[in-house]
Amino acid sequence: MMRTKTDSNMLSLLYKPLCMAFLLFGLFGLIWLRSSVTTVAYDLRNLEDKKGEALKNEKILLAERARLMSLEKIDVSLQTNSQDEGGYTEYVFPDRTKVVHIAGSRGPQPYQASYTTARRN
Amino acid sequence: MNRKRAIILNTAVIFGFFAIFLRLTDLMILNHRVLAEKAKSQQITAENIEVRRGNIYDRKGRPFAVNVDLESLYCDAKEVVIGKADVQKLSAILGMQPAAMQAKFRTDKRFEWVDRKLSPEKAEKIREMLNIGQKGKDAAVKGFGFVREARRLYPQGTLASHIIGFVGLDNQPLEGIELKFNNYLKTAGGKVYFERDAAGNILSSGENTEARGDNIILTIDEGLQYIVEKELDKAMAKWTPASASIIMMNPFTGEILALANRPAYDLNNSGRVSENEKRDRAITDIYEPGSTFKVVTGTAALEERVVTPDSTFDVSRGSIEVGGKVIHDAHRHGVLTFREVIQKSSNVGTIMVGMRLGKEKIYEYAKRYGFGERTGVDLPGEVSGWIKKPERWSATSIGAIPIGQEVAVTPLQVLRAYSAIANGGYLVQPHVVSEIVTPEGNPVYTFRQDKEKRVISEKTAAVFRDILKTVVEDGGTATEAAVDGNQVAGKTGTAQLVDPATKRYSHQKFVASFVGFVPADRPKLAMIVIVYEPKGAIYGGVVAGPVFKNIADQALSYLNVPRDDSQERNLLLVSK
Numbered sequence: 001m002m003r004t005k006t007d008s009n010m011l012s013l014l015y016k017p018l019c020m021a022f023l024l025f026g027l028f029g030l031i032w033l034r035s036s037v038t039t040v041a042y043d044l045r046n047l048e049d050k051k052g053e054a055l056k057n058e059k060i061l062l063a064e065r066a067r068l069m070s071l072e073k074i075d076v077s078l079q080t081n082s083q084d085e086g087g088y089t090e091y092v093f094p095d096r097t098k099v100v101h102i103a104g105s106r107g108p109q110p111y112q113a114s115y116t117t118a119r120r121n
Numbered sequence: 122m123n124r125k126r127a128i129i130l131n132t133a134v135i136f137g138f139f140a141i142f143l144r145l146t147d148l149m150i151l152n153h154r155v156l157a158e159k160a161k162s163q164q165i166t167a168e169n170i171e172v173r174r175g176n177i178y179d180r181k182g183r184p185f186a187v188n189v190d191l192e193s194l195y196c197d198a199k200e201v202v203i204g205k206a207d208v209q210k211l212s213a214i215l216g217m218q219p220a221a222m223q224a225k226f227r228t229d230k231r232f233e234w235v236d237r238k239l240s241p242e243k244a245e246k247i248r249e250m251l252n253i254g255q256k257g258k259d260a261a262v263k264g265f266g267f268v269r270e271a272r273r274l275y276p277q278g279t280l281a282s283h284i285i286g287f288v289g290l291d292n293q294p295l296e297g298i299e300l301k302f303n304n305y306l307k308t309a310g311g312k313v314y315f316e317r318d319a320a321g322n323i324l325s326s327g328e329n330t331e332a333r334g335d336n337i338i339l340t341i342d343e344g345l346q347y348i349v350e351k352e353l354d355k356a357m358a359k360w361t362p363a364s365a366s367i368i369m370m371n372p373f374t375g376e377i378l379a380l381a382n383r384p385a386y387d388l389n390n391s392g393r394v395s396e397n398e399k400r401d402r403a404i405t406d407i408y409e410p411g412s413t414f415k416v417v418t419g420t421a422a423l424e425e426r427v428v429t430p431d432s433t434f435d436v437s438r439g440s441i442e443v444g445g446k447v448i449h450d451a452h453r454h455g456v457l458t459f460r461e462v463i464q465k466s467s468n469v470g471t472i473m474v475g476m477r478l479g480k481e482k483i484y485e486y487a488k489r490y491g492f493g494e495r496t497g498v499d500l501p502g503e504v505s506g507w508i509k510k511p512e513r514w515s516a517t518s519i520g521a522i523p524i525g526q527e528v529a530v531t532p533l534q535v536l537r538a539y540s541a542i543a544n545g546g547y548l549v550q551p552h553v554v555s556e557i558v559t560p561e562g563n564p565v566y567t568f569r570q571d572k573e574k575r576v577i578s579e580k581t582a583a584v585f586r587d588i589l590k591t592v593v594e595d596g597g598t599a600t601e602a603a604v605d606g607n608q609v610a611g612k613t614g615t616a617q618l619v620d621p622a623t624k625r626y627s628h629q630k631f632v633a634s635f636v637g638f639v640p641a642d643r644p645k646l647a648m649i650v651i652v653y654e655p656k657g658a659i660y661g662g663v664v665a666g667p668v669f670k671n672i673a674d675q676a677l678s679y680l681n682v683p684r685d686d687s688q689e690r691n692l693l694l695v696s697k
Contacts (some may be wrong), residue, residue: 042322
């Protein structure tokens with residue numbers, strides 16, 4: 001099929017507006033993109049501020065937790081509570097002399113052979 | 122006519138463009154630098170990178186020094202216009218005198234701290250009162266502002282205060298690990314640049330605004346440190362001494378597990394601490410060790426085969442004269458074996474051993490154990506102590522040095538010497554820092570023991586260890602240091618202090634000490650307890666021995682160390 005002169009004119013007529021539209025679209029697209037990036041940068045900054053605030057609180061809370069979890073604090077709390085109840089209790093580590101040891105009956109064991117006889121402490 | 126107009130219009134347009142060209146040349150070429158700087162200053166804002174010191178942790182990662190971000194209030198004195206009522210309110214919140222606060226506003230300074238590192242509650246109250254930083258509202262009182270600053274916080278308070286040390290208001294290091302390892306803990310600051318708009322809103326640059334120093338991991342264990350300090354406080358209450366120190370160490374690695382001194386101080390209130398409280402006596406104070414120094418005489422004699430454990434010494438006279446000076450035993454004995462000389466801590470017997478050994482050998486072994494030299498512990502302020510060279514010994518020295526007089530040592534040096542007995546004859550390097558890591562967790566320093574230095578043979582160490590076991594058994598000087606379930610090996614020391622007035626040994630002032638390790642055959646910890654000038658009793662076995670026992674009892678539980686007799690009794694251990 002042969003292209004007519006009228007078709008060619010139509011194309012050339014559309015070509016220029018399309019180019020213009022494309023250029024304008026590109027231009028506004030760029031502006032929109034730029035403004036979006038800037039908005040994201042603002043949002044990021046806000047988030048960074050919030051993160052900074054949260055980190056600040058986290059540090060304070062961690063320090064407070066460390067203070068409250070210290071053995072000294074636990075011991076003092078224990079003593080205070082027991083005194084309130086009319087007694088006196090302090091933090092004590094397990095008394096090794098009172099630890100119940102479970103007697104082991106392991107049954108017959110295989111013979112053990114070794115070239116090393118000397119045992120070093 | 123039209124042509125004329127066209128020429129005029131063309132000329133005007135050309136001149137117009139030329140004028141624009143000239144202006145642009147001026148803006149873009151001639152004044153480019155100045156204008157670019159101006160634009161930059163309007164668009165770019167600089168913020169200081171917030172510098173944070175590294176944290177300090179114990180061996181199990183429990184924090185001993187951390188940072189918290191607090192706010193500091195400043196004012197621009199030229200801008201401040203504040204009424205009397207507001208000054209009253211502000212000073213009430215800050216706990217300051219109104220007159221002192223008013224004085225801060227009378228200066229011409231553009232920057233003046235009102236109060237620094239405020240608690241979050243105080244900062245919030247001030248913020249509300251002055252309307253600072255409230256969006257959509259103008260500040261009620263102009264000229265004030267907040268700056269965020271890091272404050273060093275020590276969650277454990279007084280615990281391990283002499284090890285950790287502290288920093289000043291500007292986070293400058295002043296004591297302890299904070300001072301010794303400042304190069305790792307601190308970090309460089311700098312500035313970070315941000316874009317900002319006409320309204321002053323700042324855009325994110327994605328850069329980090331906080332720089333953190335390296336974290337330090339100590340060999341200290343919070344649990345053991347607490348046990349030590351608790352028992353030390355009890356001893357202070359019971360004997361009301363001038364001061365006291367305890368060091369607990371792993372005798373094989375030199376890791377200091379706990380170190381405490383009294384008097385001590387709260388690290389969070391270090392501003393009003395006296396020099397007396399700040400002293401880390403365990404490494405900065407020297408004393409005459411007394412009988413604990415007999416480890417040098419005893420092991421040297423065994424190593425040089427001058428004596429055997431069964432060699433006998435007649436000490437029935439109860440005293441010996443050396444160079445015109447008479448030295449007494451605390452109690453009368455008859456004929457003692459070498460083993461009993463150490464067990465009963467006979468001065469006369471030990472001097473006889475020392476005389477057999479000779480001054481050169483005593484000096485040589487004292488140096489081998491590191492007396493008269495710094496141990497090299499990684500804490501600031503350690504002193505070396507001293508021991509006289511043999512050529513400078515007086516006629517009485519051979520009667521004094523073998524029993525721990527005329528020598529000056531630190532508690533840490535004595536503990537290191539006994540650790541050598543515990544570990545089979547090696548001198549260890551005491552240390553409190555095991556590792557330093559970056560904030561990301563990468564190690565930058567790991568403690569490495571220098572090549573082990575043998576001071577005595579394994580056999581001598583084993584023989585002397587057996588002798589030290591008898592010290593806490595019946596007939597020994599430290600029966601109150603015995604721990605139920607595990608055998609203790611150790612030695613008491615009761616040394617006289619020199620009276621500054623008479624320059625002679627005092628009969629009222631003593632240093633009571635006990636140094637030992639437990640379990641004796643497979644030692645898990647070595648420890649020295651020193652009590653300076655106790656009231657009510659003077660002997661190391663009476664004053665320091667029970668403290669050793671109480672600490673060892675709890676520490677062995679804490680460390681899940683089984684009883685010595687668990688295997689003989691065919692017991693399956695549930696705690697190990």
